[in-house]
Structure formats: structure tokens, C-alpha cells
Amino acid sequence: MSSEFIQGEEVKLEPLESDMASLKRQEAQQYIYLDGNSLTTEQLLRLGNGTYKIKLTPEAERRVNKSRDLVEKVINENQVVYGINTGFGKFARTVIPRDKLKELQENVVRSTAVGVGDPLSPERSRMLLALRINVLAKGYSGISLETFSQMIQAFNASCLSYVPEKGTIGASGDLAPLAHLALGLMGEGKMWSPKSGWTDAKYVLQAYGLQPISLKAKEGLALINGTQMITSLGAEAVERATVIARQADIIAALTLEVLKGTTRAFDSDIHDLRPHPGQVKVAARLRSLLHSDIHPSEIAGSHRLCEHVQDPYTLCCCPQVHGVVNDTIAFVKTILVTEMNSVTDNPIVFAERGEIISGGNFHGEYPAKALDYLAIGVHELASISERRIERLCNPSLSELPAFLVNDGGLNCGFMMAQCTAAALVSENKVLCHPSSVDSLSTSAAAEDHVSMGGWAARKALRVIEHVEQVLAIELLAACQGLEFVRPLHTTEPLERVYELLRTVVKPLVRDRFMTSDFEIARKLLTEEKVWQAVQPYMEQHKLPQVPE
Structure with missing residues (x-):
């Protein structure tokens, strides 16, 4: 869309109809719309090589908001629900006070980011993030739209977390790799970007004008629980x-x-x-x-x-x-x-x-x-x-x-x-x-x-x-x-x-x-x-x- 300045004011000029069609075609070529239901392996590889960026469908946004509303209702009514206000695994019966819920979610990410070995390549890290975004778009994870949007912004800027390839047993999903994925988005650990290569995550996000994610109740678990490492590879x-x-x-x-x-x-x-x-x-x-x-x-x-x-x-x-x-x-x-x-x-x-x-x-x-x-x-x-x-x-x-x-x-x-x-x-x-x-049985036989x-x-x-x-x-x-x-x-x-x-x-x-x-x-x-x-x-x- 072009613009002209008249008497110091910027006036937007609507493009011609042919220009609009051209813009729509360009956008269709640049973005893959994720709804959590229709992603293909071919599309995921295109997202991985950086050819396309991500947008959410309006229906996906609606579902994400509705699931978050229910999480907030649970918290406000002091209901006890696993993963929201309890510990994890063996600690599932430990109730966590409301003023500690943010710390609970941050702790589960930090303590779970224990992978070892070489990092995934930027292409594979990008695929992992794209697939996690697609699953969250289904609207059953309880993540907030604010946090979700920050993930998509990081993907579109190619700010990609350092994810070691080893350390997942595929029990409660790919916990360690996904925790590393979340850790970078929180501004901790390392990230890669086209400008910086591998360096401290907080500086990478800062260079692209992005804010680190600040986890709300349930969001840490929403980011790390799933089979996206296995499935993206x-x-x-x-x-x-x-x-x-x-x-x-x-x-x-x-x-x-x-x-x-x-x-x-x-x-x-x-x-x-x-x-x-x-x-x-x-x-x-x-x-x-x-x-x-x-x-x-x-x-x-x-x-x-x-x-x-x-x-x-x-x-x-x-x-x-x-x-x-x-x-x-x-x-x-x-x-x-x-x-x-x-x-x-x-x-x-x-x-x-x-x-x-x-x-x-x-x-x-x-x-x-x-x-x-x-x-x-x-x-x-x-x-x-x-x-x-x-x-x-x-x-x-x-x-x-x-x-x-x-x-x-x-x-x-x-x-x-x-x-x-x-x-x-x-x-x-x-x-x-x-x-x-x-x-192999892990997590005090909770994951047996x-x-x-x-x-x-x-x-x-x-x-x-x-x-x-x-x-x-x-x-x-x-x-x-x-x-x-x-x-x-x-x-x-x-x-x-x-x-x-x-x-x-x-x-x-x-x-x-x-x-x-x-x-x-x-x-x-x-x-x-x-x-x-x-x-x-x-x-x-x-x-x-x-x-x-």
C-alpha cells in the first residue's frame, strides 16, 4: 500500500484492484496458515528451510483464546488440576500456591532442558518450532494468545533455540528438546539467527526487537509436552x-x-x-x-x-x-x-x-x-x-x-x-x-x-x-x-x-x-x-x- 504526505499528514492510498490481487498472491506465497489440522510433511519442510513464514487462521486464534479462558477460570476458582497448580510426574499430588505458578512453569522448563549432543541445525530447529506452533493452534493446550504470538514472531524472524539432539525418550513426549526450544524463547540459553549465528538468546531476541516470553500458569507445560521432535525429524x-x-x-x-x-x-x-x-x-x-x-x-x-x-x-x-x-x-x-x-x-x-x-x-x-x-x-x-x-x-x-x-x-x-x-x-x-x-522406567516409575x-x-x-x-x-x-x-x-x-x-x-x-x-x-x-x-x-x- 502506497502513501503520500499532504500538509504534514500521511494519507494511505488504496492500491488498485490488480495491485490487491498481486499483494494477495505474494502473501499466499510467503505465508503458510496454520490451523492445527491440515499441515503436511511437504509444508513442514518448506517452513524448515525458511521459504515461508507462519500465520494463524482466525478460527485457531478463537480456539486458543477459549482454552486459555478455561485455564484462567480454573485458577480463579482455586481448582486443583495437574500441570496448572500441581507438581509434575512424581510430584503430581503436590499443590502449588497461586503466587508460585509462574515460577512453577519456569522451573519445569529450566529443569527439563537437559539435552546433550550437537544442536539441531537451524532448519530442523525451525521445523520443530513450526510443528509445536501447529499443535498449539489446535486450541487444547491452554496457552495464551499473547505467548503464542511471541512464538510465531520468533519463528518469522528466524530466532531459533539451541536444541541438543539427544536426551528424549519419547515418554511424556519430547520433554528435553521442547524444553530447550522454550528456554530460548524465554531469553535463556542460546539461539541462532541469520544475523548472529549461535549466541545468547536474550541478545538474539533483542536484536530483532522481540521480548522474551514470560510464562503464565500452564504455559511451561504447554510448550514442552508433545511428540514434535520425533515427528518433525x-x-x-x-x-x-x-x-x-x-x-x-x-x-x-x-x-x-x-x-x-x-x-x-x-x-x-x-x-x-x-x-x-x-x-x-x-x-x-x-x-x-x-x-x-x-x-x-x-x-x-x-x-x-x-x-x-x-x-x-x-x-x-x-x-x-x-x-x-x-x-x-x-x-x-x-x-x-x-x-x-x-x-x-x-x-x-x-x-x-x-x-x-x-x-x-x-x-x-x-x-x-x-x-x-x-x-x-x-x-x-x-x-x-x-x-x-x-x-x-x-x-x-x-x-x-x-x-x-x-x-x-x-x-x-x-x-x-x-x-x-x-x-x-x-x-x-x-x-x-x-x-x-x-x-526404561523413568521419573520414579511414573513414566514406566x-x-x-x-x-x-x-x-x-x-x-x-x-x-x-x-x-x-x-x-x-x-x-x-x-x-x-x-x-x-x-x-x-x-x-x-x-x-x-x-x-x-x-x-x-x-x-x-x-x-x-x-x-x-x-x-x-x-x-x-x-x-x-x-x-x-x-x-x-x-x-x-x-x-x-
Whole structure:
């Protein structure tokens, strides 16, 4: 909105209708409106990378005010309610005087901020804060709109608390990480901002003209009780898993071409007889990339009359193995989206009923179990990929030079690259042991069963990182193998993948330092460049409509 000064007074000039439409579009692009009910994993990642800011919907503001009104009513009527005017855990029967309620809430934050280890990155801290804001927007936590607005202001200014990654057992939610999140907002501990990096929280808030939060009754508990650490890291894990899973199909197709495999195993009639959604989807993707009337392959034509009828399982069973990974990701995403938009703190303020009730929604078992399952599922992409790398490198299993290099002996080629892939797969086997089968009694046996969900989330991310690295090595190896099949060409979409890689990584003519090649190839995958290269060609096929 523009303005002019007339006789010393500022006069607001209303923008033209077209300008108003433009402003609305800009605002829609800059903000994600949170209502506590409809946040997606994709949106949470966008909030995490700083692309968007947060606004509350009017309905969310109304709900927050109503729940706070009930908390104030409880205090004014001297009712005894857990977490409002009692101690916590073992001290639940200890009634706290009214003049100590502010101190009670500050104490629970300070005493609970006992995490250890490296801090979450600013992106992950931002996701954690955004998800906590979304849950509070549901209006069942009893926080005041004043305090809530201060949290949103801190998020929008990228003033992000120092949150150590270790210390949560996923019992009464992620108490320690969320306490660190609250501590920074109180002006204590450390914070990060784009201007300051990591420094004292009070100075960070001051630099952005923000006031530290002064906790009212119930607000300390409202800030620290919930599963947002598990769930925000889980949202990142499931989105990264989605990205790598669909590109694994492309890399597998390229390897199959180089090893002169058959496409017969991907016939749609085979998969219609076992119609798991992921299996059907992967088979269709492979058909869209490999030899067909739409995208012919010279390589496929070169062995069309051979007597070979069945490939090794790492090639012919890709739809079954990759398929269940896709279905696992879809299942886990459903669990996490539900969790992201659920009330997971305690006690719960039911403003419509006029009651505040203690329950167990804080328990982290749902996201913990789901993320253990995600790690187990996605790991299989690396496991089968490493076996394909072995087939590419082993001359007794392929028609290619040993370790994909000329002058073998003088050059080692991909010999040790395959060892790196094997090492990562072996690490994953240990990391895939589910953390949620463990439990330790804490808080004087008040918390006598816990989920260990924080570790489930962190190790799921580590497993996915290893999967990305292994598939990057297979991408390099498959493109290197293609050098020895020339002058024959593969299908047009797979040639686009080869060309994409060759814009950033040269063929391996003689031994060289390869770690940087691995990271470059991995970046192509994490940025979805490989998917983007083939997507237009895949769309030319009529892929089956199966649930995401």
C-alpha cells in the first residue's frame, strides 16, 4: 500500500484492484496458515528451510483464546488440576500456591532442558518450532494468545533455540528438546539467527526487537509436552525417503540396461496378479524407462535374440523389493501426518466441555514404531543397490571390464567404491534394529513405559543418508558401465540421466580421488535432478493410478 504526505499528514492510498490481487498472491506465497489440522510433511519442510513464514487462521486464534479462558477460570476458582497448580510426574499430588505458578512453569522448563549432543541445525530447529506452533493452534493446550504470538514472531524472524539432539525418550513426549526450544524463547540459553549465528538468546531476541516470553500458569507445560521432535525429524525422513525411492527405480533401470537384462519381468500382467500399489507403480516406472515402442533401446536390441530368460533377483525383482519400500513410505507418511495434526500434550484443555483432563496422548509410540519401520523399509534400497554395484564391478557377473576401468591392475576403478557401499549397508543393518522395542522406567516409575522415539527418528535419517550415498555410487557405476557398451545407446530418458551426470562428473579413465564424485552424484539425487530429467518421458506412458 502506497502513501503520500499532504500538509504534514500521511494519507494511505488504496492500491488498485490488480495491485490487491498481486499483494494477495505474494502473501499466499510467503505465508503458510496454520490451523492445527491440515499441515503436511511437504509444508513442514518448506517452513524448515525458511521459504515461508507462519500465520494463524482466525478460527485457531478463537480456539486458543477459549482454552486459555478455561485455564484462567480454573485458577480463579482455586481448582486443583495437574500441570496448572500441581507438581509434575512424581510430584503430581503436590499443590502449588497461586503466587508460585509462574515460577512453577519456569522451573519445569529450566529443569527439563537437559539435552546433550550437537544442536539441531537451524532448519530442523525451525521445523520443530513450526510443528509445536501447529499443535498449539489446535486450541487444547491452554496457552495464551499473547505467548503464542511471541512464538510465531520468533519463528518469522528466524530466532531459533539451541536444541541438543539427544536426551528424549519419547515418554511424556519430547520433554528435553521442547524444553530447550522454550528456554530460548524465554531469553535463556542460546539461539541462532541469520544475523548472529549461535549466541545468547536474550541478545538474539533483542536484536530483532522481540521480548522474551514470560510464562503464565500452564504455559511451561504447554510448550514442552508433545511428540514434535520425533515427528518433525520423521517428516524430514519420510520426504527424503520419497525422493530417493523413486529415483532408485531410475538407477536400477540404468543398471539393468548396462547388464543387458530383460524387461519381461516387468510385464503388467505379472503385476496385476499381485497388485500391491508400490509393486505396480515401480513396474510401470521401469516399463516407462526401458525399451519400448515409445523409447527404443539399441542396447536392448543388441541382445534381443539371446537365450537368456531370467535375470538375477536384484534386477528382475525390483518391483517387488522397491515396491514394498514405496508402500512403507506411504504408510509411515499417513501416521506422521496424523501425528503432526494431533494434540499430544497433557493435560488437555477441553474448552467446549469446560474440563481439563489428563491422558496419554504424549506417548511417542506411534511415530517411534512408524520410523523404525521406515528405516527397515528404506534400507532395502541400499541393500539391493549394493548387490547391483557388485554385479557391475564383477567381470564374472557381467560382460564389462573388472571394476569398470581399463588397464585393470594398474587401475582399481570402482573396486573400493563397492566396498564403501558395502560398509554403508552393513552400518544400516545395525541402525535398523528398532529402538521402539526398548523401554526404561523413568521419573520414579511414573513414566514406566517409553518409546525411545527420538532415537528412532535420528537413526531413520541416518539410514536414509546412507541409502542416498549407496545409490549415488550405483548411479556413477551404471554410467561408467555405459561407457563400455558404446557406441550403443540406451533409451532416451536414460540417456538424459547419463548426460545429466556427465555435466558434473567425467568418466573414470584412470584412477582418481572419487569421494567428491560420490557427493556430487548424491546432490543430484537429493535435489531430485535425476527424477526431473526423466519425468517428462515417463509421462508419455500411461502409468497406472495407484495411491501415493
